[in-house]
Amino acid sequence: MGMVxxxxxxxxxxxxxxxxxxxxxxxxxxxxxxxxxxxxxxxQKVALLERAVSSLASKVSQATSKTKAVAFTATLTTTxxxxxxxxxxxxxxxxxxxxxxxxxxxxxxxxxVSGVYAFYLTVTNTPQYSAxxxxxxxxxxxxxxxxxxxxxxxxxxxTIATMVTLHNGEQVWAQDEGQFSxxxxxxxxxxxxxxxxxxxxx
Numbered sequence: 001m002g003m004v005x006x007x008x009x010x011x012x013x014x015x016x017x018x019x020x021x022x023x024x025x026x027x028x029x030x031x032x033x034x035x036x037x038x039x040x041x042x043x044q045k046v047a048l049l050e051r052a053v054s055s056l057a058s059k060v061s062q063a064t065s066k067t068k069a070v071a072f073t074a075t076l077t078t079t080x081x082x083x084x085x086x087x088x089x090x091x092x093x094x095x096x097x098x099x100x101x102x103x104x105x106x107x108x109x110x111x112x113v114s115g116v117y118a119f120y121l122t123v124t125n126t127p128q129y130s131a132x133x134x135x136x137x138x139x140x141x142x143x144x145x146x147x148x149x150x151x152x153x154x155x156x157x158x159t160i161a162t163m164v165t166l167h168n169g170e171q172v173w174a175q176d177e178g179q180f181s182x183x184x185x186x187x188x189x190x191x192x193x194x195x196x197x198x199x200x201x202x
Contacts, residue, residue, distance in 0.1 A: 069098040070101055070197060071097075071197035072094070072101060072102035072109065073194075073195040074094045074102060074195070075093045076093070076191070076193070079188040083185065088106065088175050091192070091194040102196075107174065107194070115200055115202050116164070116166075116200045117166055118161065118162070118163055118197055119163075120159060120161050121135050122157065122158070123186065124187040125148070126185040127154045129183065129184060129185035130148045130149045131147045131176075131185060133174045134175055134176075135162060136173055136174070143162040144179070145160040157191065
């Protein structure tokens with residue numbers, strides 16, 4: 001796009017040179033009437049090129065604004081000892097939040113632009129307990145991740161990666177799924193995390 005804009009700008013400059021630098025030559029070789037017609041024609045072409053450059057510059061600006069980086073990563077610092085069914089998980093330690101679309105106070109990501117997004121959810125249970133989370137889009141489950149603990153097992157970690165289509169303003173969050181028992185524990189200390197980024201806008 002930048003090369004096209006530069007090319008059109010060069011065309012404008014060349015036409016301007018023709019108007020100012022070769023007008024006398026046209027006048028000497030073809031006469032006043034013909035020269036004036038050619039100058040008018042060149043002026044019209046210059047005006048068209050200037051409008052084209054302006055239109056392209058506007059489109060470049062719009063495309064740039066639509067494709068600004070949208071990405072976040074947040075981790076859980078404190079263990080949740082007794083997750084409630086469908087409890088929203090607030091990943092409170094924000095490491096990256098390009099585009100400011102993730103809200104640590106609610107654990108919710110709100111799409112700033114429509115597009116395809118990639119999300120990653122890592123779950124770590126505490127010893128002897130299990131943890132199950134679901135990635136929800138506007139409350140509708142998209143993918144689940146489980147970390148199953150047993151009386152003799154220690155920490156278990158699981159991660160899911162999934163693609164989700166979002167329209168501007170739609171939301172994604174992680175919530176407890178209660179797959180194993182009424183008592184599920186999600187380990188903190190940065191071992192559980194939630195990440196996402198824009199793959200392609202539309």
